[in-house]
Amino acid sequence: MRKPSSGASRAIRGSVLAHEAGISVQQVRNYEQAGLLPRATRTAAGYREFDESHRRALIAARALVRAYGWDGAVTILAAVHRDDRQTAVAQVDRAHAQLDRERERIQRALQAFEVVVTHPLDTDPRMSAALDQMARQGTHLRIGQLAALLGVRTSTLRFWEQAGLIRPGRERATGYRVFDIGAARDAHLVRLLREGNFPTTIIRAALDEMHSSPDGRPDRVGAELSRRNAQLHERSWARLRADAALVAYLDWRDGQNT
Template structure:
């Protein structure tokens, strides 16, 4: 096969095929006396495997997997794959935790933002007591971008409004679940940006769809990778 034969199947350029070989994502091709590359079905299978790895694990990880295979380090390739699956599981657990938090806090959220209700505020000590954490913990959450309390212009004291209290309760729930502060900050920002439960619910559904799509991509990639390894080993035997 020529580079154009491999490229045509995937709608990519022949230069991309050459670059993938240069970067070790494909096994080295043999050359004709005049210097033209000769690709085989093994190279075609390697290209299918690499391209299937991208939506499953990302371009960088996909390249690392193929590089590991081509230096005959199967364990390293499987370790990268395992890390990808672990990350997907963590993302699913985070999504489940956010859904649980939304269900738990929706009633209070809507009550505190209802037109007939004057949202109560809390001092840092009052909120810390409510959550059974220390004021230092709330200050750490603020440093991480999780909380953005207002400040009294005269005294500089923090004042936690209804939205701040909601964000703190989300953070407290996720922290108990073992999530890191930077991860919690991302989740709380999604809640803050959504602005209402309907928008947040739609955002969570979209997140769920992305995780499902990635999981299916992993299944497809495992099939392509297994086929490539079988073909490669059979050719080498």
């Protein structure tokens, strides 16, 4: 275990650390107990004694908690304080890789909804007419009828069903597949995105987004995805700032041990 040099030994009251960080004294204690701060020494009476190492660790900890969440920050700084920087760096790498995967998913989903918005159902007269009739008469489409409207094979619709992309109902008497308006719209969306060479994972995500939207409008879903993308951008910058705070803290620790 590295020990700070005498340059870090000047005592700092917990209330001062709390005031500087904008948190409570109890939160400072919680940070120390979780490993976000180095272990504090104790007076003869059992009171914690903090010093410059705790002040600098707290600066890094606050940035890391905001950017990585409590558990992620604890993993990183607890590893630092037990001199296990490999674990700390691995956690940082995993978190950045997760953001990258999420960014790619959102970008692909945005591209998918651009396709949907520019190819709405009302530009397909046969499909639009069929859906209008279903709405008026309360009827359903059988698999052959829907396949003909979409210009695909019935086996293709069965494959999409097996992949979890569409969920037809069943006639009670015959057990035949039947598609209500929602299922037919889903099949239309799947066909568009398959023609755009989107992978099944993105198509499924697009359908989930449509189903979670109050009105299911592609333009509104696209707007929500754009909002999430902006939030992701802010999270990325927050992590970069937290990484800078972590490096500054690590450099200071290294300087105390030279």
